[in-house]
Amino acid sequence: MTPETTTERQATAASTAPAIELKGISKAFGPVQANKDISIRVMPGTIHGIIGENGAGKSTLMSILYGFYKADKGEIWINGSRTEIPDSQAAIAAGIGMVFQHFKLVENFTVLENIILGAEDGRLLKPSLAKARRTLVELANDYGLNVDPDALIQDIGVGMQQRVEILKALYRQADILILDEPTGVLTPAEADQLFRILGRLKSEGKTIILITHKLREIMETTDTVSVMRRGEMTATVKTSETSPAELAELMVGRKVLLRVDKTPAQTGEVVLDIKGLTVIDDKGVERLRGVDLQVCAGEILGIAGVAGNGQSELLEVLGGYQGGTGEVRLNGELLDLTGHLSDGQSRRNHGIAHVPEDRQREGLIMEYQAWENTAFGYHHDPAYRAGLLMNNTAIRDDTTGKMERFDVRPPNPKLAAKNFSGGNQQKIVLAREIERNPDLLLIGQPTRGVDIGAIEFIHQQIVALRDQGKAILLVSVELEEILALSDRIAVMFDGRVMGERLPQDTDEKELGLLMAGITDTDAPHSVAEVEANLAKAASAEKRT
Amino acid sequence: MDYLTFIQLLDSTVRLATPLLLACLAGLFSERAGIFDIGLEGKMLAAAFFSAAIASLTGNVWIGLMAGIGASLLLSGLHGLASITFRGNQLISGVAINFLAAGMTVLIAQDWFQQGGRTPSLVGGARFEGITLPGADAMADTPIIGPLYSELISGHSILVYLAFAAVPLTWWLLYRTRFGLRLRAVGENPASVDTAGISVVGLRYAAVGICGILCGVAGAYLSTALQAGFVKDMSAGRGFIALAALIFAKWRPWYALWATLLFGLFGALETRPDVIEALIGMKVQGQLLGALPYIMTVVILAGFVGKAIPPRAGGEPYVKER
Numbered sequence: 001m002t003p004e005t006t007t008e009r010q011a012t013a014a015s016t017a018p019a020i021e022l023k024g025i026s027k028a029f030g031p032v033q034a035n036k037d038i039s040i041r042v043m044p045g046t047i048h049g050i051i052g053e054n055g056a057g058k059s060t061l062m063s064i065l066y067g068f069y070k071a072d073k074g075e076i077w078i079n080g081s082r083t084e085i086p087d088s089q090a091a092i093a094a095g096i097g098m099v100f101q102h103f104k105l106v107e108n109f110t111v112l113e114n115i116i117l118g119a120e121d122g123r124l125l126k127p128s129l130a131k132a133r134r135t136l137v138e139l140a141n142d143y144g145l146n147v148d149p150d151a152l153i154q155d156i157g158v159g160m161q162q163r164v165e166i167l168k169a170l171y172r173q174a175d176i177l178i179l180d181e182p183t184g185v186l187t188p189a190e191a192d193q194l195f196r197i198l199g200r201l202k203s204e205g206k207t208i209i210l211i212t213h214k215l216r217e218i219m220e221t222t223d224t225v226s227v228m229r230r231g232e233m234t235a236t237v238k239t240s241e242t243s244p245a246e247l248a249e250l251m252v253g254r255k256v257l258l259r260v261d262k263t264p265a266q267t268g269e270v271v272l273d274i275k276g277l278t279v280i281d282d283k284g285v286e287r288l289r290g291v292d293l294q295v296c297a298g299e300i301l302g303i304a305g306v307a308g309n310g311q312s313e314l315l316e317v318l319g320g321y322q323g324g325t326g327e328v329r330l331n332g333e334l335l336d337l338t339g340h341l342s343d344g345q346s347r348r349n350h351g352i353a354h355v356p357e358d359r360q361r362e363g364l365i366m367e368y369q370a371w372e373n374t375a376f377g378y379h380h381d382p383a384y385r386a387g388l389l390m391n392n393t394a395i396r397d398d399t400t401g402k403m404e405r406f407d408v409r410p411p412n413p414k415l416a417a418k419n420f421s422g423g424n425q426q427k428i429v430l431a432r433e434i435e436r437n438p439d440l441l442l443i444g445q446p447t448r449g450v451d452i453g454a455i456e457f458i459h460q461q462i463v464a465l466r467d468q469g470k471a472i473l474l475v476s477v478e479l480e481e482i483l484a485l486s487d488r489i490a491v492m493f494d495g496r497v498m499g500e501r502l503p504q505d506t507d508e509k510e511l512g513l514l515m516a517g518i519t520d521t522d523a524p525h526s527v528a529e530v531e532a533n534l535a536k537a538a539s540a541e542k543r544t
Numbered sequence: 545m546d547y548l549t550f551i552q553l554l555d556s557t558v559r560l561a562t563p564l565l566l567a568c569l570a571g572l573f574s575e576r577a578g579i580f581d582i583g584l585e586g587k588m589l590a591a592a593f594f595s596a597a598i599a600s601l602t603g604n605v606w607i608g609l610m611a612g613i614g615a616s617l618l619l620s621g622l623h624g625l626a627s628i629t630f631r632g633n634q635l636i637s638g639v640a641i642n643f644l645a646a647g648m649t650v651l652i653a654q655d656w657f658q659q660g661g662r663t664p665s666l667v668g669g670a671r672f673e674g675i676t677l678p679g680a681d682a683m684a685d686t687p688i689i690g691p692l693y694s695e696l697i698s699g700h701s702i703l704v705y706l707a708f709a710a711v712p713l714t715w716w717l718l719y720r721t722r723f724g725l726r727l728r729a730v731g732e733n734p735a736s737v738d739t740a741g742i743s744v745v746g747l748r749y750a751a752v753g754i755c756g757i758l759c760g761v762a763g764a765y766l767s768t769a770l771q772a773g774f775v776k777d778m779s780a781g782r783g784f785i786a787l788a789a790l791i792f793a794k795w796r797p798w799y800a801l802w803a804t805l806l807f808g809l810f811g812a813l814e815t816r817p818d819v820i821e822a823l824i825g826m827k828v829q830g831q832l833l834g835a836l837p838y839i840m841t842v843v844i845l846a847g848f849v850g851k852a853i854p855p856r857a858g859g860e861p862y863v864k865e866r
Contacts, residue, residue: 066739068864089741104736106729107856117729118740120722128722 017080019044019176019207020065025074027060034060036231038074042224044175047198047208049218049239052228052251053451054422058211059101061228062178066098067091078176092119097169101181103161105153111164112136112149115171132171139170143200159190166197177201178209183217187306188479188512195221213251213452215244215258216480227251252453262463265487268297269331271471272318272440277326279313279495287313288324289495295440295471300462302486302503303475305515310495311475312357315444318473319354320347331439348377353433355426357444357475363429364417371399371413374432402431407457423454430458434465441465444475459485479508493517551691553812553819558700559770561808562707563588563762567786568793568800569707569714570758576718576795577751578731578857582638583623584759585783586645591616591763593649596663596774597656599670605768608670612767613760619645620756628748631861642783650776663767663774672701672769701769703761710758714797727751731855734862744862759783781838788841794852806844810837 018041027035034057042048052058064071067085076083078094085091091098105114112132120128133149140146147156147163156164162182169177179198183191198208198221210222218225219239226236227250234250248256272295279288288310295301303311316322323338330350336342347354356362364373375384375395384395399413406427408420417425426446433441446462447455462485466472476482482489483503491498491514498514513521516533567584574581591612599608619641626637650661657663680698683690718724730737730747738744766782767774785807792806793799813820814833821827 067741068739087741088739092741098739100735100739102735104733104739106732106736108732109725109729113725114736117725117736118742120725123722125720125722125725 016044018042018077019079020209021077021080022061022065023075023077025061025064025071025076027064027069027071033231035064035071038228038231038233040226040233040236042176042207042209044079044207045202045205046223047202047210047221049222049225050209050211050228051213051215051218051225051247053213053453054449055230055451056228056251057231058228059180062098062180062209062211065091066096066178092172092174095173095175097166097172097174097177099162099165099169099177099179099182101184103158103165105161105164107154108152110150110152111147111156111167114153114164115149115168119172135171136167139167142204143170143197145170145197157190158185159187159193162186162190162194163197166201175205176207176209178211180211181213182210183212183214187477187515188508189516191217215247218247219244229253248452252451254453256452257456260459260463260484262485263467265299265466266469267299267487268469270294271297271331272473273327273329273332275327277314277317277324277328279310279317279322279324281313287495288317290326291492291495291497293473293490293497295473297439297471298466298469299487300466300472300474300485302482302489303473303492304479304482304489304511305477305492307477309492309515311492312444313495314492315354315357315442315473315475318347318352318440318442319356320344320352344377345380348436348438351439353436353438353441355429355433355441355443355446357448359422359425359429364425366418367416369414369416370403370408370420370428371396373417373428374399374402374413376432378432378436402435403428405435406431406461421451421454422449423451423458426450426458427454430461434461438470440471440473442473442475445477446474447476447478447481479511482511483508491515547688548691548695549816549819551695553809553816555696555699556812556815557805557808558696558704559808560811561804562700562704563765563770563782564786564789564804564807565707565801566703566710566758566762566765567783568789568804569710569797570755570762571787571790572714572793572795572797572800573727573751573758574755575790575858576731576855577727577748578734578855578860578862579623579627579748579752579755580634580638580859581623581752581755582635582784582787583619583641583645584755584786585779585781586638586642587616587619587756587759588763588766588783589642589649589777589779590619590645591760592767592778593653593663593763593774595760595764596666596767597653599666599768600657600663600773603668603670605666605670605672608768609761609764612764613757616760616763617753617756620752620759624749624752627861628745628752631863634859634861646777649774653774653776661776666768666772670768671772672703672765674699674701675705701765703765703769706761707765708801711797711801718797723750728855731857734857735864738862738864748862762786785837785841788845791852791854792844795855807837807840810840 020042022038022040025035025038038061050058060069063069065076065085067087067090070086076085083094085094112129116128116132121131122128136149145163145167147160147167153161182194186194202208212218222239224236225239225242225247227234227247229251244258248258274291274293277288277291281287291314305311313322317324317337320343323342325337328335328337330352335350336346360366379390385391396413400411403411403413408424408427420428443462446458450458462472474485486503488500489503489506490500491511493515494517498517498519510521518533567588571581571584594615595608595612598611599605623637623641626632627634653661653663677698680694684694718728726737726742726747730744734744737747766778771778789800789803789807793803814836817828817830817833820833
């Protein structure tokens with residue numbers, strides 16, 4: 001872009017109306033005020049970030065803009081004219097396109113079928129499909145959005161699926177694109193690719209609203225940023241004039257430590273010793289191919305890797321609910337990997353505690369109350385028993401104590417697990433596992449879907465456990481988290497450990513290459529090479 | 545088994561497969577849109593009664609057919625109301641419809657006709673007669689093709705031809721039209737349809753409506769074409785066999801045709817113990833033969849279906865997420 005066109009665009013931007021202007025939007029769900037008197041102006045041709053914790057009301061606000069909900073109060077102005085958006089059809093007609101966090105794609109339809117769904121040109125499909133095919137070629141040329149129109153959605157990776165969502169919006173001639181937590185499911189390389197695409201869209205004059213809770217994305221990609229907290233818009237600032245620390249404080253309402261405070265590790269004896277661990281799943285696919293790892297007392301070993309490269313299977317084998325072959329020793333004692341002692345109960349008796357990756361499916365029973373969830377796995381504890389029956393009062397009292405110590409809010413043991421926020425659910429699981437004083441803590445995705453404030457707390461708890469001389473095996477797809485917490489980092493790719501690094505001697509770039517299966521990290525590598533490798537790994541994931 | 549016996553067996557296969565095929569396609573529309581329907585049985589039964597009753601009262605089978613379709617549509621609407629509008633449990637709603645139909649038909653039949661829960665036998669214009677296709681009589685004596693045409697292809701009631709025509713029509717509607725694309729999408733991922741600005745509720749009611757019409761025709765066929773009048777519980781589990789066929793067919797129209805023909809063949813064999821005896825060389829008890837379609841349903845579902853993936857959103861009421 002030449003300097004002239006830039007000034008030209010700025011000049012037109014200054015003279016034109018905002019692409020979107022919301023005035024005093026309020027929305028309540030029963031007693032919960034999801035949005036309180038929110039006003040916002042988004043200028044055309046800019047990327048505007050909306051940041052806030054889970055439940056701050058970001059998604060509700062965007063759902064109102066997209067016609068999913070009707071605001072109780074307030075006005076929506078699009079390109080300077082007041083617009084009623086009673087349903088999604090009206091939003092689409094107003095030139096608004098939305099890329100949801102959970103894609104709205106039909107898995108067993110082709111890319112092309114998904115794109116025309118709802119935007120067909122007539123009763124018969126053939127002409128619509130032909131037209132979409134032509135348009136797709138144009139869009140690919142204009143924005144660098146390449147997809148295979150005939151591929152089935154279930155056969156392509158998440159990065160590609162997201163591209164289809166963007167294409168869906170562009171096919172409907174959206175000028176305003178809303179992306180809700182777009183990088184939650186993407187690998188670092190895919191996220192970079194997405195931001196390149198967004199940059200391209202912006203330079204073509206599209207307006208983009210980026211909803212995220214990741215400060216780094218806001219700082220790197222947006223022009224302006226609005227911060228939401230508890231349903232209110234607390235600030236709108238130019239991105240260039242703010243800092244991550246300031247944004248975090250605006251989000252949470254207090255100062256937040258973005259960096260994990262920890263002293264160097266005082267490592268002791270080897271606690272966990274894994275040799276040649278191999279896992280073959282039900283379909284005969286080798287998920288772990290001879291993994292060797294050691295974790296010492298007083299140490300956090302972080303496992304980095306793109307999801308689906310064997311990390312989950314590693315946790316499952318160690319947690320006792322997936323068979324495997326090889327040798328795993330805990331404090332020198334051989335663990336039973338396939339026999340009748342390979343279950344969660346035996347593992348707990350050995351001193352292994354497990355915070356599973358998917359807390360809603362493996363860590364908790366969502367319909368059960370907090371105190372019931374606290375007893376799971378430890379229900380044989382004599383303290384929880386009264387003769388043949390469970391001593392419910394003792395469990396509830398114990399849960400109340402745990403909730404206080406782990407700052408679970410609200411501290412009500414009789415509330416069902418599903419009624420806690422993600423962060424508080426995780427704290428319940430963490431309290432259950434950590435307070436058993438395990439020798440080894442397995443912890444997967446400790447802060448997935450957890451607010452900044454709770455992340456800080458959970459990280460502190462993990463480090464505190466380490467400082468008590470416990471061994472910790474941490475699996476996370478968030479590189480930042482791995483780098484911040486780990487004393488040692490192992491990178492997994494396609495069921496193998498590609499290498500180990502010390503956090504102080506490495507960076508995201510090197511780890512990113514290892515995560516893509518490239519071990520000679522000093523040599524130059526093209527983006528295409530990394531993407532090709534990642535695609536290979538992603539197709540491995542698809543096999544499950 | 546001689547050629548003519550074989551043709552006769554196929555002929556009765558076609559007759560018995562017809563109600564299964566119609567019900568199976570009915571279920572296909574409903575389930576492809578994400579509404580599970582175990583009430584096919586009840587709708588068929590209600591339609592069978594009302595078409596026979598009205599045909600008997602008016603003497604016009606076409607009015608009877610309309611009444612049958614109307615009754616079935618009413619029950620469809622009930623199912624739609626329970627499972628789409630009020631987001632209730634689709635299985636419970638289906639079970640309720642089956643019970644309702646089973647009780648209601650006999651009760652009304654007794655009240656109207658006082659013949660022990662039956663309708664009077666239908667005669668003349670109150671019944672669908674077989675249609676003799678042009679040249680069928682002339683060709684009857686031609687070897688091979690003659691019996692094939694005059695016995696197997698010709699001589700069925702209009703509803704049989706309608707049912708078989710419904711197969712390519714369903715296929716075309718599902719895979720070649722906008723309506724079909726949206727219908728399939730709403731059964732797989734209703735959120736994708738909703739965000740595209742199309743009414744999930746409207747599409748699902750349309751699907752349930754088509755299901756009602758097809759079930760109505762299936763029921764009317766039972767009492768006004770296959771038999772001449774309504775008897776208690778005359779659907780005899782056909783709605784459930786149609787559901788089994790639907791799973792066997794993996795929710796696809798052409799597969800549905802083959803699946804229902806297979807079940808039709810089992811039904812036909814039941815009526816021809818002589819053929820079975822000739823085939824396997826021993827006499828089989830009549831009761832066992834009568835149970836054959838049902839036994840085969842279980843065997844096929846348990847052993848031969850393989851991995852049948854139902855529409856992903858099937859059975860789940862659609863609630864907009866927050």
